[in-house]
Amino acid sequence: MQYDVIVLGLGAMGLAAAWQLAARGVRVLGLEQHIIPHSLGSSHGHTRIIRQAYYEHPAYVPLVQRAYAGWYELEQAVGQHLLTTCPCLSLGPADGELITGVKAASYEHTLPIEMLSADEVIRRFPAFQNIEPFAAVLEPTAGVLAVEDSLRAMAQVAVAHGAMLRDEVAVQSWRREGNSVCVSTAQGETFHAARLIVTAGPWATRLLAPFGIPLRLMRQVANWFAVSDRSLFRRDRFPIFIADTQAGAFYGMPAFDARGVKIAQHYGAPEVEQIEQIDRSLNPADQAPVRAFLRRHLPSADAPLREASPCIYTLTPDRHFCIDTLDDAVVVAAGFSGHGFKFAPVVGEILADLAIRGQTAQPIDLFGIGRFRAVHR
Numbered sequence: 001m002q003y004d005v006i007v008l009g010l011g012a013m014g015l016a017a018a019w020q021l022a023a024r025g026v027r028v029l030g031l032e033q034h035i036i037p038h039s040l041g042s043s044h045g046h047t048r049i050i051r052q053a054y055y056e057h058p059a060y061v062p063l064v065q066r067a068y069a070g071w072y073e074l075e076q077a078v079g080q081h082l083l084t085t086c087p088c089l090s091l092g093p094a095d096g097e098l099i100t101g102v103k104a105a106s107y108e109h110t111l112p113i114e115m116l117s118a119d120e121v122i123r124r125f126p127a128f129q130n131i132e133p134f135a136a137v138l139e140p141t142a143g144v145l146a147v148e149d150s151l152r153a154m155a156q157v158a159v160a161h162g163a164m165l166r167d168e169v170a171v172q173s174w175r176r177e178g179n180s181v182c183v184s185t186a187q188g189e190t191f192h193a194a195r196l197i198v199t200a201g202p203w204a205t206r207l208l209a210p211f212g213i214p215l216r217l218m219r220q221v222a223n224w225f226a227v228s229d230r231s232l233f234r235r236d237r238f239p240i241f242i243a244d245t246q247a248g249a250f251y252g253m254p255a256f257d258a259r260g261v262k263i264a265q266h267y268g269a270p271e272v273e274q275i276e277q278i279d280r281s282l283n284p285a286d287q288a289p290v291r292a293f294l295r296r297h298l299p300s301a302d303a304p305l306r307e308a309s310p311c312i313y314t315l316t317p318d319r320h321f322c323i324d325t326l327d328d329a330v331v332v333a334a335g336f337s338g339h340g341f342k343f344a345p346v347v348g349e350i351l352a353d354l355a356i357r358g359q360t361a362q363p364i365d366l367f368g369i370g371r372f373r374a375v376h377r
């Protein structure tokens with residue numbers, strides 16, 4: 001069968017693209033090397049934070065607002081709850097990247113935020129301690145997404161709209177054939193389509209290096225702690241938080257279920273080039289920075305470890321996404337740099353626009369691959 005678009009890699013971004021393309025009546029084939037979902041890439045670990053006062057850059061705000069609509073639409077389509085609202089507390093130096101970034105994004109886009117004193121933080125969220133050195137900003141409009149359920153939901157809706165999704169099929173190579181693209185798999189099959197979308201997550205380092213896209217990988221371990229006083233970590237008494245400390249950045253969220261409180265370090269690990277260099281085992285040293293953070297700022301969460309899960313960030317040099325066309329037949333979306341999941345529905349829309357029309361009305365100037373070529377010339 002001749003397809004209009006082939007999507008290489010069905011994690012968060014590939015499934016979102018397949019969903020959005022199929023919903024527009026496009027004949028789409030999605031190819032995934034593992035099963036959907038799996039825990040070897042970047043889209044696993046039960047939960048992902050979504051927030052609007054985007055400290056990384058105000059340009060993300062319209063995109064995340066569009067993504068909220070997409071998540072609600074997906075919830076309706078599958079009749080399943082995927083996004084749980086919960087405020088997000090940012091803690092850090094008043095002149096640091098996090099606090100100044102949250103304020104800049106909220107002022108530019110008129111988002112509601114609340115500045116809290118250390119006393120107010122502890123009164124509203126009594127699990128915190130020793131936060132006097134930090135400025136505190138609360139964003140009421142944040143939330144948590146169910147990550148694996150979201151992937152299943154996107155796959156379900158894509159298939160319902162006619163997409164063909166194949167798992168355990170690894171793409172080995174692609175080449176241009178006139179106006180179309182020919183994709184070959186490790187299983188010996190070949191497929192043809194007018195367009196190819198490459199959404200390979202951490203495997204993109206190798207696939208996209210020949211095109212001058214300099215991606216790196218970083219192993220990150222998410223931890224769930226079995227707190228003894230669960231009432232301190234209920235959604236009404238404990239927020240999503242991001243803390244910018246001298247020892248690095250940490251984030252966490254309430255105890256939504258029996259696994260307990262999820263807390264992890266953000267960045268702060270060595271960068272590697274290839275996925276084979278990622279240590280898939282769990283090491284006692286993994287918890288050390290998080291334990292030190294807990295002892296100082298959240299002592300009641302310094303509890304037995306119930307679960308831990310290594311996951312991978314795919315990084316661009318500036319930590320902004322990479323979404324662009326490689327040529328008139330191939331579109332890429334990679335380098336989501338540890339903060340991409342929340343955007344999946346709008347990234348799917350953008351990829352569908354780029355594949356079908358070669359352009360999008362969404363604001364993606366920050367994400368072009370030209371910025372890498374300029375640096376590496």
Ligand SMILES: Cc1cc2nc3c(=O)[nH]c(=O)nc-3n(C[C@H](O)[C@H](O)[C@H](O)COP(=O)(O)OP(=O)(O)OC[C@H]3O[C@@H](n4cnc5c(N)ncnc54)[C@H](O)[C@@H]3O)c2cc1C
Pocket residue numbers: 008009010011012013014031032033034040041042043044045047048049050169170171172199200201202203204220221222264311312313333334335336337338339340341342343
């Ligand atoms: C610990 C952790 C916490 C995070 N927290 C947040 C958060 O709170 N909020 C947020 O917004 N984001 C967060 N992120 C980032 C977010 O999860 C990622 O940006 C996003 O999941 C990336 O999706 P992806 O589709 O690019 O990659 P993936 O989901 O990994 O998908 C890539 C897929 O391509 C497949 N593939 C690759 N090569 C081939 C091939 N040759 N043939 C066939 N298939 C192939 C892979 O098997 C994989 O399934 C976090 C990430 C991690 C690791």
